[in-house]
Amino acid sequence: MSRSIAIVTDSTADLPPDIQRQHGISVIPLNVHFGQETLRDGIDLTADEFMGRLAASDKLPTTSHPSVSTFEAAFRSLAETHDQILCVLISSKLSGTVQSARLAADSVAETITVEVVDSLNVAYALGFQAIRAAQLADEAIPLTEIVSILTAEMDHYHIVFFVETLEHLHRGGRIGKAAQLLGTLLQLKPLLRVEEGQVVPFERSRTRSKATAALIDFARELGDVEQVAVLYNTTPNDAHELAARLGEMLRIEDVPVLHIGPVISTHVGPRVLGVVIKEARSA
Amino acid sequence: MTGGLPSAIPVAKQLQIWNGRQLGEAFALAAASLDARHEYVNSLNVFPVPDGDTGTNMSMTMKAAVKAIPEGDQAVSEVGKHLAHGALMGARGNSGVILSQIFRGFANGIEQRDELDGQDLARALRSAQEMAYKAVMRPVEGTMLTVIRGAADRAATTAARTPSLTTVLRAAIDGAQAALDSTPQLLDILRQAGVVDAGGQGIVIVLEGLERYAHGDTTFTDDATANLGPGADMHFLDQGTDLHGEDAYGYCTNFMVFGNGFDFDHVREEMAAMGQSAVIVGDDTMLKVHIHTEHPGRVLEYATRLGSLDQIKIDNMSRQTDALVAQRAAVTTSRNLPGADGYQGTIAVVAVAAGDGLADALRSMGAATIVPGGQTMNPSTEDLLDAVNSAPANQVILLPNNKNIILAANQAAKLTDRAVRVIPTISVPHGLAALAAFNADQPLDRNAAAMTEALSGVTSLELTAAVRDVDLNGVNIACGQTIGLINNELAAAGDDIASVAMSLFAHADLGMPELVTAFAGANATDEDISALRQAVTLAFPDAEAEFPDGGQPHYLFVISVE
Numbered sequence: 001m002s003r004s005i006a007i008v009t010d011s012t013a014d015l016p017p018d019i020q021r022q023h024g025i026s027v028i029p030l031n032v033h034f035g036q037e038t039l040r041d042g043i044d045l046t047a048d049e050f051m052g053r054l055a056a057s058d059k060l061p062t063t064s065h066p067s068v069s070t071f072e073a074a075f076r077s078l079a080e081t082h083d084q085i086l087c088v089l090i091s092s093k094l095s096g097t098v099q100s101a102r103l104a105a106d107s108v109a110e111t112i113t114v115e116v117v118d119s120l121n122v123a124y125a126l127g128f129q130a131i132r133a134a135q136l137a138d139e140a141i142p143l144t145e146i147v148s149i150l151t152a153e154m155d156h157y158h159i160v161f162f163v164e165t166l167e168h169l170h171r172g173g174r175i176g177k178a179a180q181l182l183g184t185l186l187q188l189k190p191l192l193r194v195e196e197g198q199v200v201p202f203e204r205s206r207t208r209s210k211a212t213a214a215l216i217d218f219a220r221e222l223g224d225v226e227q228v229a230v231l232y233n234t235t236p237n238d239a240h241e242l243a244a245r246l247g248e249m250l251r252i253e254d255v256p257v258l259h260i261g262p263v264i265s266t267h268v269g270p271r272v273l274g275v276v277i278k279e280a281r282s283a
Numbered sequence: 284m285t286g287g288l289p290s291a292i293p294v295a296k297q298l299q300i301w302n303g304r305q306l307g308e309a310f311a312l313a314a315a316s317l318d319a320r321h322e323y324v325n326s327l328n329v330f331p332v333p334d335g336d337t338g339t340n341m342s343m344t345m346k347a348a349v350k351a352i353p354e355g356d357q358a359v360s361e362v363g364k365h366l367a368h369g370a371l372m373g374a375r376g377n378s379g380v381i382l383s384q385i386f387r388g389f390a391n392g393i394e395q396r397d398e399l400d401g402q403d404l405a406r407a408l409r410s411a412q413e414m415a416y417k418a419v420m421r422p423v424e425g426t427m428l429t430v431i432r433g434a435a436d437r438a439a440t441t442a443a444r445t446p447s448l449t450t451v452l453r454a455a456i457d458g459a460q461a462a463l464d465s466t467p468q469l470l471d472i473l474r475q476a477g478v479v480d481a482g483g484q485g486i487v488i489v490l491e492g493l494e495r496y497a498h499g500d501t502t503f504t505d506d507a508t509a510n511l512g513p514g515a516d517m518h519f520l521d522q523g524t525d526l527h528g529e530d531a532y533g534y535c536t537n538f539m540v541f542g543n544g545f546d547f548d549h550v551r552e553e554m555a556a557m558g559q560s561a562v563i564v565g566d567d568t569m570l571k572v573h574i575h576t577e578h579p580g581r582v583l584e585y586a587t588r589l590g591s592l593d594q595i596k597i598d599n600m601s602r603q604t605d606a607l608v609a610q611r612a613a614v615t616t617s618r619n620l621p622g623a624d625g626y627q628g629t630i631a632v633v634a635v636a637a638g639d640g641l642a643d644a645l646r647s648m649g650a651a652t653i654v655p656g657g658q659t660m661n662p663s664t665e666d667l668l669d670a671v672n673s674a675p676a677n678q679v680i681l682l683p684n685n686k687n688i689i690l691a692a693n694q695a696a697k698l699t700d701r702a703v704r705v706i707p708t709i710s711v712p713h714g715l716a717a718l719a720a721f722n723a724d725q726p727l728d729r730n731a732a733a734m735t736e737a738l739s740g741v742t743s744l745e746l747t748a749a750v751r752d753v754d755l756n757g758v759n760i761a762c763g764q765t766i767g768l769i770n771n772e773l774a775a776a777g778d779d780i781a782s783v784a785m786s787l788f789a790h791a792d793l794g795m796p797e798l799v800t801a802f803a804g805a806n807a808t809d810e811d812i813s814a815l816r817q818a819v820t821l822a823f824p825d826a827e828a829e830f831p832d833g834g835q836p837h838y839l840f841v842i843s844v845e
Contacts, residue, residue, distance in 0.1 A: 186644055186715065187798055187829055204648075204719045207797040207845050210740060 005137040005146070006082035008074065009130035010066065010097050011041035012090045012122050014231070014258045019127075023134035028074055030090075030097065030263045031064045038064075041263045050262035051234055051270065060171060063263045065097040071104030079112040084143045087116045088130045088150065091197035094122055115147050120197035124229045124258045124276040125157040156281060159194045160202055160218050161231060161274025162211040166190055168269035169199065191215070208273075212242060215275050216249065225250050226280035233260040234270045242273060299448050301399045303357035305496075310352070310366060313492025314345040320488050322559055326751070327481035329472050330773050336687070337481035340376030340661055345489065347373020347663070348386055358397045363390030363407075371694065372668070376661040378427060378482040380690035381418050383664075385431055385486075388414025401451030405442035408435040408455055418690070425469030427482030433462025434490060449497045456490045463487050475755050533558065533577040535598040535750070537762055540572065542590025550589060557582050573751065573762060596763050630723050630730060631676035634714050635662060635684045635692075638835030641711050641802055648718035650682070651675050657711075657835065661688050667695035671703055678702045678727045680734065684714040686771055704731035709771055710743035711802070711833075712843030743770050744787050744842040746780060746815075765839070780811055780839070784818040793844050796826045800843040802833025807840060815840060 003024065009015065011029040020027055029040040032050065034057060039045045041063075045053070054061065071087075078085055087105070092098040098118045105114035117133075119126045129150060136146045163169065169192075189211040191203040202218075205211035219225060228246050232239035236257070243255040260272060301309060317324075317338075324338025351369025352362055367390040370383035392410030396403055412435040416422045437458025442451045466480040467473040473480060536558070547567045558576030576582055579597050586592055634650040636642045637657035645653060654670045656662040667688075671679045679701050683692040686709040696703035704727060708714040720737035721730055745768040749760045760766060760776045767775035767787040775786035799819050803812050812830055819828045833841055 186647065186800060186831065187827060188648075188719070203722055206716070206719050209797060210719075210845070 003137050004083040004140075005143055006078040006085045007130060007134045007137055008078070008085060008087040008089075008101075009126060010089050011043075011261055012095070012097075012264055013127040013130055014124050014261050014264075015127045015130065016258070019131065023131050025130050025134055026074060026078060028066045028070060028097075028101075030066055030095070032262045032266060033062045033064065035059065039262070041261050045262060047233065047259040047261050047265070050265060054262075054265065054270065060168070061262075061266050063266050065095050065100050068100050068103045068107070071101045072107055075104055075108045075112060075114055079108065083112070085112060085114040086133055086137065086143060086146060087114060088119050088126065088133050089116065090122050090126055091120045091194070092118045093120070093197035094199070113143070115143055117147055117150050118197070119150075120154055120194075121157050121159065122194060123159060123231055123260060123264055123274070124256070125159045125194065125278075127258070128157060128227060128229070128276065128278055129153075156226075156279045158218075158222065158277045158279070159231075159274060160191060160215055160277075161193075161268070161272055162189045162191045162205065162208075162215070163268050164189065164271040165269055168267055208238070208271075212238070212273060215242065215273070216245060219246055219250060219275060219277055222277060222279055224280040225252065225277055227276075227278040228252055229256040229258055229276045231258050231260050231272065231274040231276060233265045233268075233272050235273060238273055242275070246275065299400065299446070301359065301448065301497075302397070303359045303362045304355065306359045306362045306399055307349070307352040307354075307357075307366075309493045309496035310345075310362075311349045312496040313489045314342070314349045316492030316495065317342045317345050317485060317488050321485075324481050324485050324488070327478040327484055329476045329478065330753075330755070330768075336376055336661060337378045338485060340379040340687075341382050341482065341485040343375045343663065344370055344373050344379035344382050347665075348383070359393050359399045359403075360390070360396050363393045366390060371698070372663070372665040374664040374691050374694060376687045377690045378485065379661075380664070380694055381415055381427055381482065382485070382489075383694070384414045384418035385411040388412065399448065400446045401438075401448045402442045402446050404448060404451050404455070405435070405438040408438045411435065423470070425466045425473060426480050427486050429466060429469060430459050430462045430480065430483035430486045433465075434459035434486065437461075449494070452490065452494050452497055456487065456494060459483075459487045459490055472755075476753055533575050534579040535573075535575055535596075536579040536582055537573050537597070538583065538586065538595040539593045540586050540590050541593065545589050554582065554585065557585070598763075629676055630678040630680060630721075630727055631674035632680045632682060632718060632721060633667070633670045633674050634682040634718070635667075635688055636711055636714070636835075638802070638805065638833045640832040640834040641841070642834075644802070644831060644833075645682075645711065645714060645718065648715055649721050649723070650714075650718060656688070657685055661685070661691065664691045664694040664698070667692055668698050671695055671699050671701055674701075679704075680721065680727070680730060681705045682708045682714040682717055684708045684711050702727055704728070706731060706734045706738070708738065710745070711835075711841055712741050712743040712800070713738050715800075715843060716741035716845065740845055742791050742793060742844045744768065744784075744791060744840075744844060745771075745838050746783060746787075746840040746842070747838045749776065780814040781818045784815055784840075785822060788818070788822040791844070793823075796823055796844045798843075798845045799823060799826050799828045800845075801828070801830050802835065802841045802843075803830060804833055804835045804837070804839045804841070806836075811839060 006026060008026045008028060011027055015025060015027060029043050032039045032041060075085055087101050089097045089101055098116060101116045105116055108114060119129050121129060133146055133150060136149060187206055189205045189208060190201060191205060191211055191214055192199050193202040203214050205214055219228060228250060230239045230243040239257045243257050247255040321338030321342040325336060348366045348370035352365045367387040370386040374380045374383040388411035389407045392407030393399060393403055412431045415428055415431050422428050434455040438451050438455040441454035463479050463483045466483055544567055554572060558574040574582060631651040632649055633652045633654060634645045635654045635656050636645055637655055637660060642653040652670050652674050654662050654666055671681060681692045681696060681703055683689045689707050692705045696705050706717045708717055716737045717734035720733040747766060749762055749764045749766045751762050753760050755773060758776050764776050764778060765780055765783045766773060767783045769787060769791045774790045775783050777783040801815055816830060835841055
């Protein structure tokens, strides 16, 4: 990789290893804690292993953002092969990851320039942004310009997903305005979206098939779709079926199907299905 | 017309022309006639489900109409205007709404008239008929529409010959009665059930009440009142409010008597006097008795003197109604508090439901206001209007949750300054499905479209007990048997919950449902719930099932299948 700008994201972007390699993106793991045990997201345990443990564990795990020193070490290592570093990270309203990266950036400032971009996104919307950053860097576009492009395009990305229960989001304190959906007496599959970096209620549905239909409707109503991906954590068949339906409807051949990683799964619980969309419009 | 009835009505023998005061008194007497016979009208319900409220709804509407007429001398046009407005606000149930439109048309027909003669009456009836047909989207013959048309037609023919009020009125009654008698031929469901149209019967009773006034007859000696017995006035739980309890008070008492020779007619008369809604059939050796009474012991004691008793079944109806009364009181006091549920939005959903559990479920799905009512207690247009006007947002979505409340909801929507959309929900399951599609951040019309569309994804099933014997669609149903309804239509009957539920599931063409939500009624037992649970598991092994407490009266289960 002869590129002068290193691209860094975090493990919540759900970038598969081959994509990381293809685009030369470094991934900093967040952490999952089962009691005293700390596991690095995607390194010490895979998404599938995690779902198994989550189901078997009677206590819910907790999560933490990468330490400043983790970022520092990564930055120093990347400084040996790159002139500049661009960090695109999970929404600062959902995680302290951005904060941690900025502190690390300050402490390595004499060694290398690090730009930290708060993506205001999560999961593969963040993944799409990291890939976009890598592509721009490959075109030798200057760092400041990449940052302004990413910033301008931030609201082109949409994540809509539904959860089996709001319990996990509630316990993790990541529920925000979706709290108004709590306390329902009946079976509900709430559809949520990430808006301005926060998880907010989108629609409500009482069954999975109607919730899935609502995801498709969302994509349909957006109009011009440039990229689309499907997110899941325990229901691969549902995810692949949804990807096929979306691909056909939007005439997009490659619809990636991504397994949501342990950290996000901790907060959304099992049986999540969602779509990530990048709208096609000029910035 | 707030004065006492009927003693305050002066005799006006054979008047050929009415002034305003007389017209008002005539309608007041007609209202009293309808009140006296509303249980009979209720009993003409096609389905043997506990929602035979046509008589009650028409009577309540009629009372509201005459109550709006100011006392004193005035033009008949004024009386008509007040009558129509009172009926509009007090309209309850589809029959009440149609009656209110009949009065509206009647008022239009006597606009600018000081007095009313036979020709005015004929014109008013024609106008009433036209307005009634306009009130329903798809007019169906064999209903009260046919009956008002029968009245208008015969009145017009007669009025062409004579201006005599009594002659034209008599012709109108003959026409209405003939049309009423034809309703079973026009609507097969009536023929099967062996009844005439209930709403049409109500029209005939109203016209007869007017005639009675024209003849100066203000007493109540007709055979229908003989069935009422003492305590008929207890039906109105608190005067001036809109609660009724006629069919829902006392004990529903059923039994058979096998004797050896008694005077059937005499026994029937004596027994009928002991309660209300009496249906007593048989001969001089055998009786089948259905009666609503506060004192079932007295009735049974009397019957034991005739012979041996069998198949005794006594249900307490008062407990269910008391629960409704308490519920209404509770909700009425709290419903005017905007944001009582922390609700803040630009659109508020107002939903109708009976039962704490159903109300809570609707609230938890985002309904801001619950208007108490349902199958056996239809809220009036005014109740709905009040709820709309006190809803915590200027844009309102109204969920009637009963097919018999949709017309009143539409009326309420027309009478308010607020932007109201009525989603035609025919049951609470439909209401919940609509609410799931509600999003306060979206524009009103977009919500209305999404919520209406959501209705197609849900089927509403109900289990209840038959309130009388009937043969319908080839199904032989006995009073007290479990019956099942699919989207309000009778579909199955049997002796136990599980088999009726299985039969419903088979008939409803549900495919592979994902979610079954069965709201248990106020009198559903744990055994009932477990019986239904087994049936659901057997029929839909892959579906999720939940059994929340609905608390609804009369209906053992209200089931949403999605």
